[in-house]
Amino acid sequence: MADTKTTDAFVVFDRVQKSYDGETLVVKDLNLSMPKGEFLTMLGPSGSGKTTCLMMLAGFETATHGEILLDGRPINNIPPHKRGIGMVFQNYALFPHMSVAENLSFPLEVRGMDKTVREAKITRALDMVQMGQFANRRPAQLSGGQQQRIALARALVFEPELVLMDEPLGALDKQLREHMQFEITRLAHDLGITVVYVTHDQTEALTMSDRVAVFNDGRIQQLAPPASLYEAPQNSFVAQFIGENNTMEGIVTEISGDKCVVKLDDGELIDAKPVNVSKVGERTRVSIRPERVEMNKSRLQPGAHTLKATVREFIYMGDIFRTRLSVAGNDNFIIKTRNAPDAVRLEPGAEIEIGWLPQDCRALDA
Amino acid sequence: MKLKTALLATALSSAAFAAQAAELTVMSWGGAYEASQIEAYNKPFAAMKGVTVNMVAADNPGTPIAAMVEANNVTIDVADVELSDAVRLCDEGKLEVIDHAALPAGVDGTPAADDFVAGALASECAVANIVWSTVVSYDSSKVTGVTSIADFFDTAKFPGKRGLRKSAKANLEMALMADGVPAAEVYSLLETEEGVARAFAKLDTIKADVVWWEAGAQPPQLLADGEVVMTTGYNGRIFNAAIGEGKPFTILWDGQIMDFDLFVIPKGAPNKDLAMEYVAFATDSQRLADQAKYISYGPARKSSAPLVGLYQDGKTEMAPHMPTSPEALKNALTNDFEFWADRDVELSEKFNAWLLK
Amino acid sequence: MSDTILRTADGKPLKAALMRASAVARRRAFMLVLPLLAFVLITFVVPIGQMLSRSVTNDAFSANMPSVVAWFAANPEGTEPDEAAYAALVVDLVNAANARTIGTVATRINYDVSGTRSLFTSTGRKAKNMEAPFKDAVLAADEEWGDKVVWAAMRNASAAVTTTFYQAATDRKLTDEGVYAKAPEDLRVYLTLFWRTFVLSGAVTLLCLILGFPVAHLLARLPMRISSLLMILVLLPFWTSLLVRTTSWMVLLQEQGILNNMLVYLGILEDNGRLALMYNQTGTIIAMTHILLPFMILPLYSVMKTIPITYTRAARSLGATSWTTFRRIYVPQTIPGIGAGGILVFILAVGYYITPALVGGATGTLISNQIAFHMQDSLNWSLAAALAAMLLAAVLALYWVYDRLVGIDNMKLG
Numbered sequence A: 001m002a003d004t005k006t007t008d009a010f011v012v013f014d015r016v017q018k019s020y021d022g023e024t025l026v027v028k029d030l031n032l033s034m035p036k037g038e039f040l041t042m043l044g045p046s047g048s049g050k051t052t053c054l055m056m057l058a059g060f061e062t063a064t065h066g067e068i069l070l071d072g073r074p075i076n077n078i079p080p081h082k083r084g085i086g087m088v089f090q091n092y093a094l095f096p097h098m099s100v101a102e103n104l105s106f107p108l109e110v111r112g113m114d115k116t117v118r119e120a121k122i123t124r125a126l127d128m129v130q131m132g133q134f135a136n137r138r139p140a141q142l143s144g145g146q147q148q149r150i151a152l153a154r155a156l157v158f159e160p161e162l163v164l165m166d167e168p169l170g171a172l173d174k175q176l177r178e179h180m181q182f183e184i185t186r187l188a189h190d191l192g193i194t195v196v197y198v199t200h201d202q203t204e205a206l207t208m209s210d211r212v213a214v215f216n217d218g219r220i221q222q223l224a225p226p227a228s229l230y231e232a233p234q235n236s237f238v239a240q241f242i243g244e245n246n247t248m249e250g251i252v253t254e255i256s257g258d259k260c261v262v263k264l265d266d267g268e269l270i271d272a273k274p275v276n277v278s279k280v281g282e283r284t285r286v287s288i289r290p291e292r293v294e295m296n297k298s299r300l301q302p303g304a305h306t307l308k309a310t311v312r313e314f315i316y317m318g319d320i321f322r323t324r325l326s327v328a329g330n331d332n333f334i335i336k337t338r339n340a341p342d343a344v345r346l347e348p349g350a351e352i353e354i355g356w357l358p359q360d361c362r363a364l365d366a
Numbered sequence B: 001m002k003l004k005t006a007l008l009a010t011a012l013s014s015a016a017f018a019a020q021a022a023e024l025t026v027m028s029w030g031g032a033y034e035a036s037q038i039e040a041y042n043k044p045f046a047a048m049k050g051v052t053v054n055m056v057a058a059d060n061p062g063t064p065i066a067a068m069v070e071a072n073n074v075t076i077d078v079a080d081v082e083l084s085d086a087v088r089l090c091d092e093g094k095l096e097v098i099d100h101a102a103l104p105a106g107v108d109g110t111p112a113a114d115d116f117v118a119g120a121l122a123s124e125c126a127v128a129n130i131v132w133s134t135v136v137s138y139d140s141s142k143v144t145g146v147t148s149i150a151d152f153f154d155t156a157k158f159p160g161k162r163g164l165r166k167s168a169k170a171n172l173e174m175a176l177m178a179d180g181v182p183a184a185e186v187y188s189l190l191e192t193e194e195g196v197a198r199a200f201a202k203l204d205t206i207k208a209d210v211v212w213w214e215a216g217a218q219p220p221q222l223l224a225d226g227e228v229v230m231t232t233g234y235n236g237r238i239f240n241a242a243i244g245e246g247k248p249f250t251i252l253w254d255g256q257i258m259d260f261d262l263f264v265i266p267k268g269a270p271n272k273d274l275a276m277e278y279v280a281f282a283t284d285s286q287r288l289a290d291q292a293k294y295i296s297y298g299p300a301r302k303s304s305a306p307l308v309g310l311y312q313d314g315k316t317e318m319a320p321h322m323p324t325s326p327e328a329l330k331n332a333l334t335n336d337f338e339f340w341a342d343r344d345v346e347l348s349e350k351f352n353a354w355l356l357k
Numbered sequence C: 001m002s003d004t005i006l007r008t009a010d011g012k013p014l015k016a017a018l019m020r021a022s023a024v025a026r027r028r029a030f031m032l033v034l035p036l037l038a039f040v041l042i043t044f045v046v047p048i049g050q051m052l053s054r055s056v057t058n059d060a061f062s063a064n065m066p067s068v069v070a071w072f073a074a075n076p077e078g079t080e081p082d083e084a085a086y087a088a089l090v091v092d093l094v095n096a097a098n099a100r101t102i103g104t105v106a107t108r109i110n111y112d113v114s115g116t117r118s119l120f121t122s123t124g125r126k127a128k129n130m131e132a133p134f135k136d137a138v139l140a141a142d143e144e145w146g147d148k149v150v151w152a153a154m155r156n157a158s159a160a161v162t163t164t165f166y167q168a169a170t171d172r173k174l175t176d177e178g179v180y181a182k183a184p185e186d187l188r189v190y191l192t193l194f195w196r197t198f199v200l201s202g203a204v205t206l207l208c209l210i211l212g213f214p215v216a217h218l219l220a221r222l223p224m225r226i227s228s229l230l231m232i233l234v235l236l237p238f239w240t241s242l243l244v245r246t247t248s249w250m251v252l253l254q255e256q257g258i259l260n261n262m263l264v265y266l267g268i269l270e271d272n273g274r275l276a277l278m279y280n281q282t283g284t285i286i287a288m289t290h291i292l293l294p295f296m297i298l299p300l301y302s303v304m305k306t307i308p309i310t311y312t313r314a315a316r317s318l319g320a321t322s323w324t325t326f327r328r329i330y331v332p333q334t335i336p337g338i339g340a341g342g343i344l345v346f347i348l349a350v351g352y353y354i355t356p357a358l359v360g361g362a363t364g365t366l367i368s369n370q371i372a373f374h375m376q377d378s379l380n381w382s383l384a385a386a387l388a389a390m391l392l393a394a395v396l397a398l399y400w401v402y403d404r405l406v407g408i409d410n411m412k413l414g
């Protein structure tokens, strides 16, 4: 876990627990520390406690146990309007009875700013999201994407240091979403703000964030930069949740250093890298990315274990080929190959042999 | 479609009409008063004629029957109304004329015309059955020594709230009598601006202490709840609460205002002939005396007085509780229906304006 | 030119084909609303039309006194009634007395000139024995017949269509000169009552809003399980009859009632310093507020239910205190509910008469009590209709103002 006592930490969750009903913990022992300027994404399935964490940080829910620090100060007793945190909601929460300009003016008015100052800031914020000409519209007269931009502008107009976004792009179509992902990261970077971003979309998380906190069952399963999250999942939940992944179960039969041999349930032996296993006889679930499976024996280490596989389905996807195999009793074993000039197109029914580098096959918790 | 509905409605109503043929429908005021009429008139009449007599209750039967005649849809054969309504409806041609000569002579042989008390046959469309009165009554467990109508307006001597009916009628007369005007001069004085002003001035003296009532059932209730210590009310209602229910209420006869209730037959009554028979039967000496057994309203025939016996409890002598008893008549006023027919509109408006001040 | 008309595949004009195709659907739609249409027509439009027409027509005089009416028609206003006029009067009085319509005639004139009822009925009885010269004979019977105002009232009543009742409803009376003028102070009732009705109804509406708003808010925010339970409490008053509720208030509020007894028992009040909570405006306001409260809560609730909590949160995160958030974000969004509830309560309050009659005493009664009085007691239906029409007009005016200020389509009833 990250060191929660780092002095330059801007936002700190220290052993935070949350229960709504006094019977079940929605957030269990949350520890998190993020430096100023970081873009951190909370990623996890629905109901895993992401929004709850965000609401505790914003001040709309109180932690049942533990402490939340903002810029070194505990904020449990600071009311929401004094926290100075910008928020973007999934449904945008633009005030329907106010025009776009009035929506943006609101946070400035409550801060007692002059009209001239306000107008300048509103113009700047609207230009920032390329919505300058919509100042006098009502939210209902805007499209979803436009409303999204206004919501963003409103959260930024009073120049908060921390901005929270709860699935802000959830209601947009794919193309717009990708565009906005880019816009948001650009703005966050340009303005140097700290962002806590919540999503259940892993692509979004991987493309936008400095670090991603994978949530499940009220806990952070792994907190890491996108690359290591993908490359080096710490447990089988993360492995399965992030990206595509083949899994097989078995028992560890040999272990030495960063190599081990696993005996799969149907008796086959494979090489793997021990991540969550420590001794012989332990049950494990091995995980290997489809693009790391090798069909060309010459690229494997000598003496490496290989497995027999039957091709079930071949799918042409343009840039890649996606082939479904039956391997060691698993009929859903996927491999991906690049559409290179020398790539082989496998026919269903063909028998092949597959293998991998031991470090690409991670032996995780069962 | 409209035609069909109309036909259906006609068919239904004529069926109802046919079924009603052997019945007589009487409309009265509900409550103890109506009950007394059922016992004294309806049951013996039904037994004698072999017909069914239905009783229907209304707040003031004069109003619905006027509406029925106006709408040409009369379902009531006989109605019990106040004198002013009887006169007014008769003037407006909404009532059948009743042949007063056909009314039976009294038990002592006196012809009907002489047997009825003065004014009881004043309208050719109506026959009076009872004399009732608006009286002051008080809770004798809270006030004692009330002797005259003037005491009702004397809140210094008899502190406590007063109940008054929310209308000009009766209040103005009582105010003048309390101010020392003899009963006989009340209405002629009220014809003048000064007289009306004097009555309102007297009412002004207790205005702040008044709880206004509208329904006849309220005065005994207000007394019982302790909301008022003295109130005007209808003597029969007060009697029922006092003698019937044992409440400590006493009636002050001084300054009472007497009025008649009368039987009338609305124009176009479905069973007019039977209705005529009913009215003659119900207003004979014995029937009127019988009714007094159940409620303390005085019979409208002189010959009934000696026949009045005990209250239904079997021990209370009814005669002294009648508004027509010699004791009660010492300082009594008879309601002048013509005065009210003339002045009701104006005085009601004045009264309402006075209330608003 | 005809080539430009769009045609269907078999060559018929497209428009006509469309009309034919949709005619069936339209006919069916019409048949579906027909019962309601008929119902509304019979039970609402027709009675209101009747009410309006009754408020301006009364033919009691004109239909029954044809000769006098003819004399008025032949002689311009201001003509002294001559022998011919009196002769016509006697003819009409005799006929009216025989036909038993004299009471109707008298009642009509009595509306304008108090004390003339018996003038007609008593002269009517004597008229059949009168001989020429009729003027002397009539004046001998009752010299009041010489009064200008009686003749002015008769001229006025000789037209079936009249403004008399609207004049009366606005506290204007026929003067001796035969014109309408403001009534003497001690006869002015209705305008004061209209004003009081609106003030009191406004007070009730405001009170309902103040009391209902937090309740509706709570109902909208609580979990469904608890809020449906509370909703039952809110609706409870609907399940008891109006009369029962009103009399319960009487038991509670009267001077010897539960509330006063409790306050005296607790030593907060002296025994002789009991509060007058009933038989005055206080009583009317308390009881009506209770009775009408659900009509405020329900529309408010239904609007608040649709306001997501995220608006409040957004405002708070933007730096607004909870009060600012309430004032600037929450309340503006509840305006459709406030408008609907307010109009509903106000209009119901304006029309209530049972409750004010029972608990209102002298100062707590409303214009509708006067309307009821003229419907049920004085039987002056035309005046009742005029008052009701004015009330209706006031309510419609209110709608108009509301539409101007808030917009009627911005109203949400449920």
Ligand SMILES: Nc1ncnc2c1ncn2[C@@H]1O[C@H](COP(=O)(O)OP(=O)(O)O)[C@@H](O)[C@H]1O
Residues within 6 Å of the ligand: A020, A021, A026, A044, A045, A046, A047, A048, A049, A050, A051, A052, A053
């Ligand atoms: N206000 C609340 N009251 C009770 N339970 C809640 C409340 N908000 C969320 N929960 C529960 O807490 C859990 C986590 O919810 P949430 O934080 O919204 O998850 P996520 O945002 O990851 O989908 C869920 O099981 C949800 O039902």
Ligand SMILES: [Mg+2]
Residues within 6 Å of the ligand: A050, A051, A052
């Ligand atoms: Mg969520």
